[in-house]
Amino acid sequence: MSEVLELDCVVVGGGVVGLAVARELAIAGREVVLLEAEPITGSITSSRNSEVIHAGLYYPTGSLKAELCVAGRHRLYGYCDERHIPHRRCGKLVVASNEAEVAYLEKLLKQAKANGVDDCRLIDATELARLEPRIRGFAALVSPSTGIIDSHRLMEAYIVDIEAHGGAIVLNSPVLGGELLSDAIRLSVGGRDPVEIEARLVVNAAGLGAWAISGSLSGLDRKAMPERHYAKGCYFSLSGRAPAGRLIYPVPEPGGLGVHLTLDLAGQARFGPDVEWVETIDYDVDPRRADKFYAAIRRYWPDLADGALQPAYSGMRPKVVGPEGGGGGDFVIQGPEATGHPAYAALYGIESPGLTASMAIAERVGRLVGA
Ligand SMILES: Cc1cc2nc3c(=O)[nH]c(=O)nc-3n(C[C@H](O)[C@H](O)[C@H](O)COP(=O)(O)OP(=O)(O)OC[C@H]3O[C@@H](n4cnc5c(N)ncnc54)[C@H](O)[C@@H]3O)c2cc1C
Numbered sequence: 001m002s003e004v005l006e007l008d009c010v011v012v013g014g015g016v017v018g019l020a021v022a023r024e025l026a027i028a029g030r031e032v033v034l035l036e037a038e039p040i041t042g043s044i045t046s047s048r049n050s051e052v053i054h055a056g057l058y059y060p061t062g063s064l065k066a067e068l069c070v071a072g073r074h075r076l077y078g079y080c081d082e083r084h085i086p087h088r089r090c091g092k093l094v095v096a097s098n099e100a101e102v103a104y105l106e107k108l109l110k111q112a113k114a115n116g117v118d119d120c121r122l123i124d125a126t127e128l129a130r131l132e133p134r135i136r137g138f139a140a141l142v143s144p145s146t147g148i149i150d151s152h153r154l155m156e157a158y159i160v161d162i163e164a165h166g167g168a169i170v171l172n173s174p175v176l177g178g179e180l181l182s183d184a185i186r187l188s189v190g191g192r193d194p195v196e197i198e199a200r201l202v203v204n205a206a207g208l209g210a211w212a213i214s215g216s217l218s219g220l221d222r223k224a225m226p227e228r229h230y231a232k233g234c235y236f237s238l239s240g241r242a243p244a245g246r247l248i249y250p251v252p253e254p255g256g257l258g259v260h261l262t263l264d265l266a267g268q269a270r271f272g273p274d275v276e277w278v279e280t281i282d283y284d285v286d287p288r289r290a291d292k293f294y295a296a297i298r299r300y301w302p303d304l305a306d307g308a309l310q311p312a313y314s315g316m317r318p319k320v321v322g323p324e325g326g327g328g329g330d331f332v333i334q335g336p337e338a339t340g341h342p343a344y345a346a347l348y349g350i351e352s353p354g355l356t357a358s359m360a361i362a363e364r365v366g367r368l369v370g371a
Pocket residue numbers: 012013014015016017018019035036037038041042043044045046047048049050051052053054173174175176205206207208209210213233273314315316317318350351352353354355356357
């Protein structure tokens with residue numbers, strides 16, 4: 001039998017959330033090894049999103065999404081300033097395209113305030129035309145504290161902190177399965193140099209892979225695992241100049257925030273993500289989906305020219321509630337008490353706003369595991 005490597009903490013998954021968790025634990029003085037299946041960190045959902053720093057408007061008050069988005073946003077802006085991570089507090093407009101949607105904006109303003117987002121305001125069509133002359137609407141909600149970020153530079157900064165506090169990141173190391181021992185977990189790790197690890201704490205931050213890892217741990221109570229659903233979101237990029245300097249959102253659709261205009265830090269515009277409930281993971285963008293994009297975008301930007309959109313990329317939302325349940329659902333962050341094992345913590349359904357909330361999610365995990 002091969003030798004077993006004994007470790008203190010293992011974080012599984014090197015996306016933005018796993019890196020934030022490993023950083024938090026390393027700063028707290030724990031010995032941390034992060035295992036990532038892929039040859040690089042951050043190449044799955046953390047590379048396939050809108051890179052928006054969300055303010056925290058939409059989520060039900062009291063939900064983890066609301067709490068951790070607002071707390072995470074404050075921490076993220078502070079960290080970006082401190083570490084010179086490229087970002088821009090460009091602001092966003094949620095646009096009502098008809099009178100019925102204005103009532104939604106009023107509700108959203110109340111929701112935002114209840115969540116502790118107190119800088120939003122409603123504007124009428126005239127002010128909207130003054131702020132963003134190419135965007136049309138009956139009214140809009142202005143969110144000044146929404147922004148955009150270079151998520152890869154953020155992840156690089158997390159890695160610098162992990163390594164500065166003695167943590168290690170091991171790539172090409174898929175966790176294949178494991179076994180719960182009385183107060184530790186034995187993991188089988190594949191890759192070129194397969195190894196057996198015994199860890200006093202395992203944090204499963206494997207994103208879309210979180211369910212498979214929990215499912216492969218013999219002795220784990222499966223009842224603690226939430227449902228698993230996938231909602232794919234496609235993006236189309238715009239050739240030519242962006243029609244606005246702020247992010248432009250329609251009112252949300254079930255499962256997502258609606259086909260919105262986001263900008264990258266170079267000012268290039270892209271639209272998306274839409275919502276498609278799927279059973280399997282693939283990242284192809286079907287060019288035929290463009291028809292629906294043109295229709296959705298022209299509700300707030302009527303001058304969008306035919307042929308201006310090109311298929312760009314897609315991402316997959318890990319969801320704990322499916323379309324029958326309304327497609328919402330909160331983050332599920334389980335410490336040892338909730339997983340039912342003293343050495344196991346697991347995160348499920350870390351979809352948007354997981355990037356914004358990453359530092360607050362990590363802080364919560366740290367508290368749950370007593371770091
Ligand atoms: C379309 C879309 C748009 C979004 N837009 C935004 C946004 O604008 N703002 C925002 O705040 N959030 C946004 N999000 C959410 C955000 O992208 C995610 O919450 C975040 O990236 C999740 O990070 P993660 O580390 O949990 O997952 P991931 O980035 O998926 O990382 C998980 C890692 O685990 C690894 N892994 C999986 N299985 C194993 C295994 N067995 N062994 C070892 N490693 C394994 C994977 O290779 C991967 O690197 C969006 C999400 C989507 C899908």
